[in-house]
Amino acid sequence: MSQLWPRLNPALARMLFTELAGTSTENLATAARNEHAQTTYAATGGARVSPRQVGALVTELRTTAAEFGYPTPADESERIGFDRAAAEVLFAGMDLTTVEAAHRGVWNFVALVAAPDLVQWRFGRGNTERWIASDLTRHMFARLWWQALTFAVPTSDGRTDFSLLRGLSESDLNQITERRSLAGNPRLAQAVARVVLSDSGGRSRRTVLRDLTPRLRRRLAFIDFAVLTDEQLDDQVRALAHASGGS
Amino acid sequence: MKDVKPFFVPATAAIRAHSWAHLVDDEWEQLGPYVENWDYRSRLRLRSAIDADMPEVRATARLTDQSPLSWSFGWRATDTGLIGEPVLVDATDEHVQVDVDVPSERAGATIVLTRRLVLRRDRMFAQPGEARWAGSILWSDETTVRLTGQGAAFPTEVIDFRTLGRDPGSSWYLDLPVTPDVPAMGSMILLINSADTALVAAVTRSRRHTDLQQMLIDSMEEGVVEEFVRWALTRWPELEEAEPDSVGAAGRTLANRVLPDPESWTSPDVDSMALRSAIVDGARRIGFGRSLS
Numbered sequence: 001m002s003q004l005w006p007r008l009n010p011a012l013a014r015m016l017f018t019e020l021a022g023t024s025t026e027n028l029a030t031a032a033r034n035e036h037a038q039t040t041y042a043a044t045g046g047a048r049v050s051p052r053q054v055g056a057l058v059t060e061l062r063t064t065a066a067e068f069g070y071p072t073p074a075d076e077s078e079r080i081g082f083d084r085a086a087a088e089v090l091f092a093g094m095d096l097t098t099v100e101a102a103h104r105g106v107w108n109f110v111a112l113v114a115a116p117d118l119v120q121w122r123f124g125r126g127n128t129e130r131w132i133a134s135d136l137t138r139h140m141f142a143r144l145w146w147q148a149l150t151f152a153v154p155t156s157d158g159r160t161d162f163s164l165l166r167g168l169s170e171s172d173l174n175q176i177t178e179r180r181s182l183a184g185n186p187r188l189a190q191a192v193a194r195v196v197l198s199d200s201g202g203r204s205r206r207t208v209l210r211d212l213t214p215r216l217r218r219r220l221a222f223i224d225f226a227v228l229t230d231e232q233l234d235d236q237v238r239a240l241a242h243a244s245g246g247s
Numbered sequence: 248m249k250d251v252k253p254f255f256v257p258a259t260a261a262i263r264a265h266s267w268a269h270l271v272d273d274e275w276e277q278l279g280p281y282v283e284n285w286d287y288r289s290r291l292r293l294r295s296a297i298d299a300d301m302p303e304v305r306a307t308a309r310l311t312d313q314s315p316l317s318w319s320f321g322w323r324a325t326d327t328g329l330i331g332e333p334v335l336v337d338a339t340d341e342h343v344q345v346d347v348d349v350p351s352e353r354a355g356a357t358i359v360l361t362r363r364l365v366l367r368r369d370r371m372f373a374q375p376g377e378a379r380w381a382g383s384i385l386w387s388d389e390t391t392v393r394l395t396g397q398g399a400a401f402p403t404e405v406i407d408f409r410t411l412g413r414d415p416g417s418s419w420y421l422d423l424p425v426t427p428d429v430p431a432m433g434s435m436i437l438l439i440n441s442a443d444t445a446l447v448a449a450v451t452r453s454r455r456h457t458d459l460q461q462m463l464i465d466s467m468e469e470g471v472v473e474e475f476v477r478w479a480l481t482r483w484p485e486l487e488e489a490e491p492d493s494v495g496a497a498g499r500t501l502a503n504r505v506l507p508d509p510e511s512w513t514s515p516d517v518d519s520m521a522l523r524s525a526i527v528d529g530a531r532r533i534g535f536g537r538s539l540s
């Protein structure tokens with residue numbers, strides 16, 4: 001049965017965000033809680049996570065963060081390394097339906113109640129979107145869970161292969177996942193990832209994606225990519241990348 | 248605006264799509280705008296049928312070379328854009344009926360059911376104006392269904408205003424963002440004070456309201472529309488460029504529906520009472536609040 005996570009409404013989230021101002025990463029870790037009196041849950045449809053389960057996930061995320069320098073300030077490559085590893089931890093640790101994962105309150109709770117120290121360490125306080133969920137592709141934790149969902153490839157032995165996700169840069173991910181018409185079809189997003197990771201024809205991947213994504217979006221107006229086989233998908237994406245001067 | 252494709256499409260009269268049906272207690276019922284009692288464990292079972300004059304379809308789409316065509320029955324979630332795996336059926340018979348399951352773990356609060364006629368293989372020797380690429384959409388229609396009930400249309404939460412630092416004697420508070428470009432879902436919420444037990448009872452009851460409950464809901468609806476329209480008017484020039492699905496786009500749409508000429512109400516010297524009167528009149532006209540007729 002899928003999990004129901006606590007939800008923190010945006011008004012409370014904004015209040016907590018203000019309250020946490022000026023607190024160090026170490027003190028935020030101390031202040032982190034596995035539950036909050038004002039949270040709500042979806043009425044039905046799954047099993048509520050216990051505070052112990054919340055704590056176990058956050059502990060695992062902190063352990064992952066420690067591998068990349070937490071709690072001391074991290075450089076760009078450490079932060080990106082954490083993102084990729086944390087996406088897998090989060091996806092494995094939060095058994096969510098996509099309706100639940102689309103509910104901003106869930107992510108407000110994780111960021112502001114359960115693991116504010118990790119948000120502070122990863123992003124600082126400069127951008128409230130990283131703390132209070134509005135755009136799911138921008139929030140500290142929501143974006144990682146959705147990235148994992150988009151690029152998770154089931155293997156024949158029942159495991160999940162995240163090698164596509166691991167291979168993509170932050171810029172690649174932004175260009176793919178911030179366009180719902182692409183990321184909404186995981187098979188298409190994976191085909192794009194496969195093509196840009198395989199060969200960029202001497203151009204930067206950023207350039208290839210910058211040229212490819214608008215071409216794909218134009219074609220989405222009259223092509224249903226969901227009906228294509230993986231081979232057809234790869235062929236079409238590769239042809240468009242080639243037409244834009246890429247692989 | 249008419250959807251214009253870069254290739255010939257079938258004559259619309261050649262295709263007749265029947266209403267979607269869904270399975271309720273082992274009986275097929277016509278699908279309405281929302282599914283009651285859906286939750287994350289509910290597998291939505293749907294049925295759809297299409298009649299098509301396939302020779303006419305092929306002739307008018309200029310695809311008489313036996314290129315493989317399929318009907319695709321699928322869905323996508325509107326909040327996340329996530330697309331479900333479609334059910335594909337060869338488009339050879341005059342009548343086709345298909346059952347579609349929408350798995351609960353990948354659905355959305357609102358889903359769009361899609362039916363499409365698609366080309367299955369690339370046509371290397373397509374003539375100008377003929378569909379060339381596999382996946383080309385020759386015909387399509389869409390049906391929107393809300394899965395989490397009518398209440399989900401506007402995010403609402405009951406909460407103790409004392410814990411929020413809001414006026415403890417007020418009944419509701421419409422929390423709107425400062426910037427209009429943030430997504431509507433997640434950035435606006437109607438907070439209802441748990442201390443107003445009469446209002447809480449009214450909004451948590453889905454049907455058969457008492458007269459008092461209906462009056463409380465009507466009054467709140469008019470107030471919410473007024474607040475949202477006023478919010479939109481104060482930033483009207485910005486809203487022209489608002490992102491689709493943003494709170495700004497929602498505010499602009501509502502203001503345009505409620506007021507005949509929203510821009511004329513954007514002056515800082517506007518008569519506040521006259522504006523209130525115009526908004527309430529417009530809100531009632533489109534079905535919010537009391538009806539005087």
